[in-house]
Amino acid sequence: MAVVIAGERSGVGKTTVTLALLAALCRRDPARVQSFKVGPDYIDPMFHQFVTGRACRNLDPVLTSESYVTECFQQHCQTADYALVEGVMGLFDGVTGKDDWASTAHIARLLGLPIALVLNCSSTSRSIAAIAHGYTTFDPRLTFAGVILNRVGSDRHLELLQDAIAPLNLPILGVLRRQDEITIPDRHLGLIPTAELPQLRTVIDHLAHLGETCFNWDILSPLLHAPSSSCL
Numbered sequence: 001m002a003v004v005i006a007g008e009r010s011g012v013g014k015t016t017v018t019l020a021l022l023a024a025l026c027r028r029d030p031a032r033v034q035s036f037k038v039g040p041d042y043i044d045p046m047f048h049q050f051v052t053g054r055a056c057r058n059l060d061p062v063l064t065s066e067s068y069v070t071e072c073f074q075q076h077c078q079t080a081d082y083a084l085v086e087g088v089m090g091l092f093d094g095v096t097g098k099d100d101w102a103s104t105a106h107i108a109r110l111l112g113l114p115i116a117l118v119l120n121c122s123s124t125s126r127s128i129a130a131i132a133h134g135y136t137t138f139d140p141r142l143t144f145a146g147v148i149l150n151r152v153g154s155d156r157h158l159e160l161l162q163d164a165i166a167p168l169n170l171p172i173l174g175v176l177r178r179q180d181e182i183t184i185p186d187r188h189l190g191l192i193p194t195a196e197l198p199q200l201r202t203v204i205d206h207l208a209h210l211g212e213t214c215f216n217w218d219i220l221s222p223l224l225h226a227p228s229s230s231c232l
Helices: 015-025 041-053 066-077 104-111 127-137 155-167 200-213 217-224
Strands: 004-009 031-039 057-060 082-090 115-120 144-152 172-177
Touching: 004 015, 004 104, 004 155, 015 031, 015 041, 015 082, 015 115, 015 144, 015 172, 015 200, 015 217, 031 041, 041 200, 057 066, 057 115, 057 200, 066 082, 082 217, 104 115, 115 127, 127 144, 127 155, 127 172, 144 155, 144 217, 155 172, 172 217
Parallel strands: 004 082, 004 115, 031 057, 031 082, 115 144, 144 172
Antiparallel strands: none
16 A cells, blocks of 8 residues: 545645655665655655655656556555655646546546545634545545644644544544744745755754654554555
8 A cells, every 4th residue: 555645735735744754754664665746746756865765756647648657656666665655736636627637636546545635724723624525525436544634733723623523534644733943945846956955854854753753653554555566
């Protein structure tokens, strides 16, 4: 199995969550961690590789094909203990507005992988349940492992979010508080490349600590184990 880290939209913290999980996994022994990125992205994979020491593989059916995406995923999982896919934009955002071709949802369906939905909880409480409900029921072909609550402001804020989500029976896979001291700078084309960030190692060390302490590993650990050839 592997997990797809998806967001409700761009900017909700998918990359931060992904790097925290990758960094935490890489602290385990053994920890051969293979990451993937939906779409023709080259900057986010730099960060993945910085953490894991392994090349991140793009999963893009537009520039390649669905069969290549499947073969690429299967091939590179064979030499890994853990596998994780970072999505692109919002979960259903593809190349057109008519369908979700080349979206994160498309890749999750194609590979038969469960989704961990990252929710930006800043400036909201009960409304987060409506967002989660809409995303998790929009396409019944998708499977959701649960949600990750990002940018939680306080214990009281978390309590409100938990109460709101409880009726949906969606596991809360992780809770990340607002982390103003952990930022990865960006510009108009996306994140600033790793070579231009001399402080990146310190940031990754902080993210590794968050990864170890802020996620429900009882649920996530078995899901993140890379699929064996017999399961592909």
